[in-house]
Amino acid sequence: MTISAPRHESGKLSEIDERTRRAWTTYRDSLRDLSGHDYDEAEHRSWERLQRKLRQLDDERAALHTGGDTDSATR
Secondary structure: OOOOHHHHHHHHHHHHHHHHHHHHHHHHHHHOOHHHHHHHHHHHHHHHHHHHHHHHHHHHHHHHHOOOOOOHHHH
Protein backbone atom coordinates (compact mmCIF):
# COMPACT_ATOMS: atom_id res chain seq x y z
CA MET A 1 0.00 0.00 0.00
CA THR A 2 1.32 3.43 -0.94
CA ILE A 3 1.04 6.23 1.56
CA SER A 4 1.09 9.74 0.19
CA ALA A 5 1.32 13.07 1.92
CA PRO A 6 -1.78 15.21 1.96
CA ARG A 7 -1.89 17.60 -0.99
CA HIS A 8 -1.22 20.64 1.25
CA GLU A 9 1.84 19.00 2.82
CA SER A 10 3.12 17.87 -0.55
CA GLY A 11 2.77 21.40 -1.94
CA LYS A 12 4.52 22.85 1.09
CA LEU A 13 7.39 20.38 0.72
CA SER A 14 7.76 21.37 -2.92
CA GLU A 15 7.86 25.02 -1.89
CA ILE A 16 10.54 24.30 0.71
CA ASP A 17 12.56 22.36 -1.88
CA GLU A 18 12.35 25.32 -4.26
CA ARG A 19 13.43 27.73 -1.54
CA THR A 20 16.36 25.43 -0.78
CA ARG A 21 17.44 25.52 -4.43
CA ARG A 22 17.13 29.31 -4.45
CA ALA A 23 19.25 29.57 -1.29
CA TRP A 24 22.04 27.56 -2.93
CA THR A 25 21.73 29.62 -6.13
CA THR A 26 21.96 32.86 -4.14
CA TYR A 27 25.07 31.54 -2.38
CA ARG A 28 26.70 30.55 -5.67
CA ASP A 29 25.78 33.81 -7.39
CA SER A 30 27.12 35.90 -4.52
CA LEU A 31 30.60 34.47 -5.19
CA ARG A 32 30.51 34.13 -8.95
CA ASP A 33 32.84 36.92 -10.09
CA LEU A 34 35.00 37.19 -6.99
CA SER A 35 38.55 36.02 -6.46
CA GLY A 36 41.33 36.24 -3.94
CA HIS A 37 40.71 38.33 -0.85
CA ASP A 38 37.29 39.51 -2.06
CA TYR A 39 36.17 35.89 -2.45
CA ASP A 40 37.52 34.90 0.98
CA GLU A 41 35.65 37.72 2.72
CA ALA A 42 32.39 37.21 0.85
CA GLU A 43 32.44 33.41 1.08
CA HIS A 44 32.43 33.37 4.87
CA ARG A 45 29.45 35.75 5.10
CA SER A 46 27.59 33.99 2.30
CA TRP A 47 28.18 30.57 3.84
CA GLU A 48 26.83 31.74 7.21
CA ARG A 49 23.70 33.17 5.55
CA LEU A 50 23.21 29.95 3.59
CA GLN A 51 23.56 27.80 6.71
CA ARG A 52 21.01 29.91 8.61
CA LYS A 53 18.55 29.64 5.72
CA LEU A 54 19.07 25.88 5.36
CA ARG A 55 18.49 25.37 9.10
CA GLN A 56 15.27 27.39 8.86
CA LEU A 57 14.09 25.31 5.91
CA ASP A 58 15.02 22.06 7.67
CA ASP A 59 12.98 23.19 10.69
CA GLU A 60 10.01 23.94 8.43
CA ARG A 61 10.35 20.55 6.75
CA ALA A 62 10.52 18.78 10.12
CA ALA A 63 7.49 20.70 11.40
CA LEU A 64 5.46 19.44 8.45
CA HIS A 65 6.28 15.86 9.37
CA THR A 66 5.44 16.37 13.04
CA GLY A 67 2.48 18.68 12.54
CA GLY A 68 4.21 21.37 14.56
CA ASP A 69 4.92 25.00 13.92
CA THR A 70 8.27 26.66 13.39
CA ASP A 71 9.62 29.75 15.08
CA SER A 72 11.67 31.33 12.31
CA ALA A 73 11.92 34.57 14.27
CA THR A 74 14.68 33.00 16.37
CA ARG A 75 16.90 32.49 13.35
